Amino acid sequence: xxxxxxxxxxxxxxxxQLGYTERVKKLISKRYxxxxxxxxxxxxxxxxxxxSEKIKGLLVSCGYEMTDSSDDADFVLFNTCAVRENxxxxxxxxxxxxxxxxxxxxxxxxxxxxxMTQQPTVADKIKRSYPYVDILFGTHVRHRxxxxxxxxxxxxxxxxxxxxxxxxxxxxxxxxxxxxFKAWLPIMHGCNNFCTYCIVPYVRGREYSREPEAVIxxxxxxxxxxxxxxxxxxQNVNSYGKGADHGVNFAKLLRMVNDLEGDFRIRFMTSHxxxxxxxxxxTMAECDKVCLNLHLPVQAGSDITLRRMNRHxxxxxxxxxxxxxxxxxxxxxxxxxxxxxxxxxxxxxxKCTLDLIxxxxxxxxxxxxxxxxxxxxxxxxxDEISYKEKSKWFTELLERQEQISxxxxxxxxxxxxxxxxxxxxxxxxxxxxxxxxxxxIDFCGDESLIGTFTSxxxxxxxxxxxxxxxx
Ligand code: SF4
Numbered sequence: 001x002x003x004x005x006x007x008x009x010x011x012x013x014x015x016x017q018l019g020y021t022e023r024v025k026k027l028i029s030k031r032y033x034x035x036x037x038x039x040x041x042x043x044x045x046x047x048x049x050x051x052s053e054k055i056k057g058l059l060v061s062c063g064y065e066m067t068d069s070s071d072d073a074d075f076v077l078f079n080t081c082a083v084r085e086n087x088x089x090x091x092x093x094x095x096x097x098x099x100x101x102x103x104x105x106x107x108x109x110x111x112x113x114x115x116m117t118q119q120p121t122v123a124d125k126i127k128r129s130y131p132y133v134d135i136l137f138g139t140h141v142r143h144r145x146x147x148x149x150x151x152x153x154x155x156x157x158x159x160x161x162x163x164x165x166x167x168x169x170x171x172x173x174x175x176x177x178x179x180x181f182k183a184w185l186p187i188m189h190g191c192n193n194f195c196t197y198c199i200v201p202y203v204r205g206r207e208y209s210r211e212p213e214a215v216i217x218x219x220x221x222x223x224x225x226x227x228x229x230x231x232x233x234x235q236n237v238n239s240y241g242k243g244a245d246h247g248v249n250f251a252k253l254l255r256m257v258n259d260l261e262g263d264f265r266i267r268f269m270t271s272h273x274x275x276x277x278x279x280x281x282x283t284m285a286e287c288d289k290v291c292l293n294l295h296l297p298v299q300a301g302s303d304i305t306l307r308r309m310n311r312h313x314x315x316x317x318x319x320x321x322x323x324x325x326x327x328x329x330x331x332x333x334x335x336x337x338x339x340x341x342x343x344x345x346x347x348x349x350x351k352c353t354l355d356l357i358x359x360x361x362x363x364x365x366x367x368x369x370x371x372x373x374x375x376x377x378x379x380x381x382x383d384e385i386s387y388k389e390k391s392k393w394f395t396e397l398l399e400r401q402e403q404i405s406x407x408x409x410x411x412x413x414x415x416x417x418x419x420x421x422x423x424x425x426x427x428x429x430x431x432x433x434x435x436x437x438x439x440x441i442d443f444c445g446d447e448s449l450i451g452t453f454t455s456x457x458x459x460x461x462x463x464x465x466x467x468x469x470x471x
Contacts, residue, residue, distance in 0.1 A: 013143065014172050018061070020146035025063040027153045031107070032074065038064035039073035043091060044081025046233055046269070047204075048114060050184040051142060052079045055113070057174030058145045066176065070101065075109045075149075080116035082199045084371050088116055095130055102132045109152060111135035113142055118203040119375070123162050138162030139204050143170040164205055171214045181420070181451035182229045183222045187215050187253065191235035193272060195299075196310045197339065197370065197378040200235055209240050212248040216256055223262040228420055228451060230257065232268040238275035251283040258287035263453065265420070265436060266290045270297060273321055274312040281328045291436035292329050296322070297337035297366075301356030302349035305342050308381065315356055322360050333363040333408075333437030340397055341370045341390030343381035350393045354400055363408055363438060365401045369394050409461045412439055416457040416470055421449040433467075443467040 028036055038059040042052040055077065056066055070076050076098060080091045095112065102108050110133050116122050118138035126133050135148045141161050148159040169189065177183055188209040191201045215232075222230055232254070234240060240250035248256070250268075257266055266289050273296055284290050296318075300306055303314040313321075325332055338353060357365070369390050372379040419433030419441055431445035433456055442464060443456050456467040 010170050011172075013170050017058070017143055017146045017170075017173075020150045021058070021061040021063075024146055024149050024153065027150070028063050031153070035063065035065050036074035037067040037069075037072050038075040038077070039067050039070045040077045040079060041070070041094070042079045043087055044079075044083060044115065046184055046231065047186065047189075047235070048079050048081060049178070050186050050233055051114070051139075053175050053177050053184070054173045055079060055142060055145060056176035058143075060176055061174045062146055062149060070098075074105070074107065075111065076101070077111040077113065080112060080114035082115035082119065082122075082203050083373070085373060086371065088122070091116060095126070095133065099130075099132055109134050109149070111137075111145075111148075113137045113139075113145075115139060115199065115203040118162050118164065120162065123160055127158070127160055133158070135159045136162065138164065140164050143173055169208065169210050169214075171210070179227075181227055182231070182422075183227045184231050184233050185215065185218055185222065186210070186233045187237060187250075188234040188240050192239070193236060193312075194310060196308060196381075197342065197373060197376055199373050199376055202375060204235070207236070207239060207242070209234075209242070209244055211244075212241075212246055212253055212256060215253060216260070219257050219260055223260060223264055226451070228264050228453065230264060230266050232257070232266065234268075235270060236272040236275060237268050238271050238277070238280065249279075251277065251280045254280070254283050254290060255287060258289045264289060267293060269295045271295060273298065273318050276321055276325075278324060278328075281325050284332075285329045291438075292332045293335070293437050294325060294332055295335045295337075296325075298356060298360075299337060299339050300342060300345070300349070301351075301353035302345065303352075305345050305349050305352075308344055309339075309342060309378070315352065319356070319359060331437070333439075334360060335364045335366070335438065336360070336362050337366045337368070338397065339368050339370050340394045341383075341385055341387075343370070343372075343378055343383035345370075345385065347393065350397075354397065357397070357401060357404065361404050361408065362401070364405060365397075367394065367397055367401070406461075409439070409465060412458050412465065413461050414458065416455055417441070418453055419456050421445065421452055421454060423450060439465055441465045441467040443469055445469050 040052050040056055042048050067073050081087050098110050117136050123136055126136055134152050151157055151159050190205040190207045192207045194201050238250050241248050298318055301315050417435040419435050421431050421433045423432050425432050425442045430442055431449055433441050441456050455470040457470050458465050458467045460466040
C-alpha cells in the first residue's frame with residue numbers, strides 16, 4: 001500500500017468513527033435523562049495508560065462524562081494487561097464483581113479491551129462465562145470504540161472484535177489526558193523482538209512507527225497546552241522508523257522534538273540495549289531538553305540466561321554500552337528491569353546479575369520474580385528452582401540495589417538541580433520535585449509551584465532527599 005492510500009484510509013477511518021460518535025450521542029440522549037457517566041480502569045504499562053487516554057477521548061466525544069467511580073458509571077471499561085497471569089486473574093475477579101453493579105443498574109454497559117482481550121482464548125472465555133460483558137475489543141481496533149457502542153446500543157448485540165489484521169495507526173483521535181503537565185506521547189506500537197518471556201509481540205503485533213510529522217504535531221499541541229514533560233513511548237523506541245521510508249530514526253526524532261520552542265523536557269522508554277546506538281547517546285548529550293536518564297533494561301547478568309531470553313546481547317556488550325553512555329554523558333542516571341529466576345537460571349547465573357548491577361550502579365531497578373506467561377516459549381522451558389528459593393535471591397537483589405541507590409543519593413547532597421514540581425509533599429507547605437535523573441526531592445514550597453520548573457539544592461539524605469529552593 002502506498003503512503004498516500006494509507007493516509008487516506010486512516011482519514012476515512014477517523015471520519016467513520018467520528019460519524020459513529022454523533023450517532024451514539026443521539027442514542028444516549030434518548031436513553032438517559034442526564035449526561036451518562038463513563039469509568040475507565042487501566043491495568044499494566046504506560047502504553048496502556050496512553051491508550052486509555054484515547055479511549056476516554058472517544059467516550060467523551062460520544063457524549064459521556066468521565067467519573068472516578070465504577071458504582072456511579074453507566075459505562076464501565078477495563079483496559080487490561082496480559083504481561084502476568086496473576087494480573088489476568090485480577091481482571092477476571094474485577095469483571096466478576098461487575099455482575100452485582102449490573103444487577104443494580106441493568107442499563108450499564110460493560111466493556112473490556114487491551115492486551116488480555118486480544119488473546120482468542122480469553123475472548124472465548126469472557127463470551128461464554130461472563131454474559132454481562134457487552135463489548136470486548138483487542139489492541140488493533142480500539143479506535144473503533146464508537147462503532148462498537150453504536151452497534152450495542154442500536155441492535156442490543158454483544159460486540160466481540162479482536163481481529164489483528166488492522167495495523168494502521170489512526171491519527172487525530174480525540175484524547176482526554178490524565179495529567180496537565182506530564183504527557184505520554186506514543187511514537188510506535190508493537191514489538192518485533194520476541195523475548196522468550198514476553199507476550200507483547202503476540203498481543204500488540206509487529207512494530208509500526210507513527211509518521212514523524214504526526215509525532216511532532218502532537219508534541220507541539222502538548223507544549224502549547226502547558227505540558228512540561230513529554231514521555232516518548234514505545235516497546236522499543238530505539239527501533240523507531242525501521243522499515244519506514246521517511247528516513248527518520250529515533251535519534252533524529254528526538255532532535256526534532258528537542259528543537260521545538262518551549263520550556264519542557266523529554267524522556268523516553270523503553271530502550272532495547274541491542275538497538276541503542278552511539279548516535280542516540282550523542283544526540284541525548286547534545287539535546288538540552290532530553291533528560292540525562294536512560295532506562296536500559298538488562299533483564300539478567302548471565303550470558304546463558306540472556307541467550308535463553310533471546311535478548312540479542314551479552315553482558316560484556318551491555319557493559320560496553322553503559323561505559324560508552326557514561327563517557328558521553330558522565331552525569332547520566334541509569335535504571336533497568338531485572339527478572340529473577342528465569343527458567344534454567346542457577347544461583348551462579350543469578351550472581352552474574354548481582355555482579356552486573358555492582359558494575360553498572362543503577363539509580364533504580366524495576367525487579368520481578370519470573371512468572372510464566374502462557375503462550376510464550378519460556379513458559380515451556382524446564383524450571384526447577386522453587387519460588388521460595390527465587391524469593392531469597394530476589395531479596396538479596398533488593399538489598400544490594402538498596403545499598404547502591406543509597407550511596408548514589410548520598411553523593412547528590414550539596415548539588416543543585418532543576419526539578420519539575422510534581423505534587424504536594426507529606427508535610428504542609430512542602431513540594432515534591434523530580435530531577436531529570438529521576439531523583440525525588442522534598443522541599444519547602446508553595447503549591448502554586450506544581451507544574452513548573454525550579455532550582456533545588458539537596459541538603460540532606462535520610463532515606464529520602466531533602467532540599468531547599470534556590471532563588
Ligand atoms: S523488547 Fe522483548 S520484553 Fe520488550 S516488548 Fe518486545 S518482546 Fe517484550
